[in-house]
Amino acid sequence: MASRVSTIPRRQWTHGLRHFTSSKLAGISAAILVLVVIIALAAPLIAPYPPLQTGVSPALIPPSTTNLFGTDDLGRDGFSAIVFGARTALTVGGIAGFVAFAVGILLGCWGGLRGGRVDDFLMRVVEAFQVLPVFFVMLVIASVFGPSTEVTALVLGLLAVPSVARLVRAEALALREADYVAAGYALGNTHLTVAFRHVLPGVLGTALTVSSLEVASAILTEAGLSFLGFSDSNVASWGAMLNNSRQFLSSAWWMAVFPGAAIAVVVLSINSVAEGLANMTNPRLVQR
């Protein structure tokens, strides 16, 4: 245990990066994700049509050179919708992941370093959130407040806080006993300084790994909600495309295949990147 926490964080990161890129799957996945991010950012340049505009081409035509991914029942271009759908997916995943990461670290560090009643209280609150069934909470929220990408993302992030917070707290609890943290306190530093200078670098890897898994699950949940019809109809969404495709499964396969594949590829990529991150920040593997 002692050898683990005394690993100098910076060396660990550079070693880790090498380890990460040496894993083929993680490398490819990371490349795919970068590509998806670029597509999302440059969506208006890439997409040939506005994603929601109906009647840009005849309805229900199969993939062709003018409509790479075919068109849906209202004559909307499938390719444009997939491209813009990446924005929605990454927005939801990104916001949810960031909220889970930031709030999780905050609560985890606070509880872990302070200990005692503060810790007890925080962890009970976190546990209370943890037992909520995510999907049903989201269904209730979407049906009460109406579907909105941002609200969905924010709530998904908050619901993911427990998994990050609990792991960070466990690490922080262990770090609190480490010599260099004790030394930090001995130098007269405040909790805040110690947390930032000495504890944060130690828990960052864990938090990043767990949060990136939450990114993937947020994207999946959003797709699931959209599939059930709880989606913001004013933005393109892969889940909503899948929902719409159900009626046309036997006549227009392209309406289901492309959004389905998009969701699968992005979620799988994020998962293998998260795994790569886990390997990279795991000192046992890095020091091998």
Added chain:
Amino acid sequence: MSDAGRRILTLIVGSLLFGSIAMAQGGGGTLRIGLNSEPITLNPAITNNQIDVFVSAKVYEGLIYVDEDMNPVPGLARSWEVSDDGLTITLQLQQGVRWHDGVPFTSADVKFSLEDVVKTKHPLGPSQLAVLESVETPDDETAILHLSGPSIFFASPYLALNASTAPIIPKHLFEGTDIATNPVSSNPVGTGPFRFEEWVRGSHIVLVRNDDYWAAGLPLLDQVVYLVIPDASTRLLAFENGEIDYLPFGVPYSALGRLGARPDVDVIRFRDTRYQIHGLYFNVRNEPFSNPLVRQAIAHAIDKQAIVDNVTFGYDRVANSIQQSGSVFYNPGVPTYDLDLTTAAALLDQAGLTPGANGIRFETVFTVDLGAGETALKTAELLRDQLAKVGIALKIVPLERATFLQTVYQNYDFEVATFYGTMGPDPSVGSKWFVTPSAPASFVNPTGYSNPKIDDLLGEFAVQTDQNRRRELFNEAQDILLTDLPYIPIREDSWPVLVSSRFTGVATDMFAGKADRLLNAARR
């Protein structure tokens, strides 16, 4: 074996069995009907649930039926006579009718059903039978209805006496019992063309031909089997595979093109769902929709035909009024609004809504009722593009039914919303959409549109019994409504159903279809 597995096995064995029976007998045969949900009760006297009525109306009958042209035709009453003041209706009942258990049917059953059961226990009873004071039974074949005042439900075509509002149930089995829990409510004993055979919950219901039916030679079918298949795509698949002959509910428009092209499938539009109109309404309390010019501009900007073509694959018709065009109450001279973007833009300019730098005149929210079916959201998506052409930015907010009802009908917290309105078998039922409501309630006028003239016209319409005068009143109401435009009708729902072309005479009429007896259905 799992429950589901057992169900599927029952279904397969069942359909094989019934299939072979039908093959062996030919002629009448077995009609297999796909249901989207299990009936709650098979006693139509205490329910208004579509599925309950649809199944039990083959077993129980009403006194007077309504044909496709809204004329009264005999049911358990073979003839009727109305007094000059309209307050006494004398019914002569069919002779020699027996309940399925052999007991003779008499006027006492009519008195019991109407007075003791329907009037108090049927969901529509207290309102539709409000004026029914008593039923006099001078002899077994005569029932005299005494009314306290005029009511459109007791004027021709006697909607209060049809099978779905006032089914006649056996007094000798129900009297003195709790109607809902009486076992006969799930093992019905009626006078209808089909006898109840069995109800295996979660799987199927079997009805067999009543050989002693009072109408000689009818029904033609030997057997009717209802298969309960809740999942829409499974149900559709079962129909495509020939395991079901008739799909009366929940057929998606998207399946029509594909299945309609098959020679062994008939797509039938219930001729008189002339009562359902899809469109939108405005909240006229607030800017900008408080200005009729804005509403007229939107009417000119909507391409109704494109919506019909894209959303319903051309199966529906464009709606011009709040009443379907097949109805005798439709006003063909109602003001119409052609697709005309120039006029729309001019009207918006006139209303002071000029385009901003980005070409947008104003933004508004379209609250979509997801409970109105798959078509509601698609309609909204097309409208977003159509209105964008005249500089109106439409933001779509789809709400699930319960939230929609709360938001729109209780809180009036909307700007534009989905209209999915039924006028009912008689437009007096649906007029609540347009008159000034006394309190917020679901499916009454939520728009804030309040016109004393409309209130007067439709108020008189509801109690007037002279049909010509009623037509005049409703025509004038349609003129005013389509001029003021608190509602914009877009399309007339046609309620398409799928029937295997092995059968004929299956689906006729939805209003009657709900209470249809399948008298003339047969194998080809």
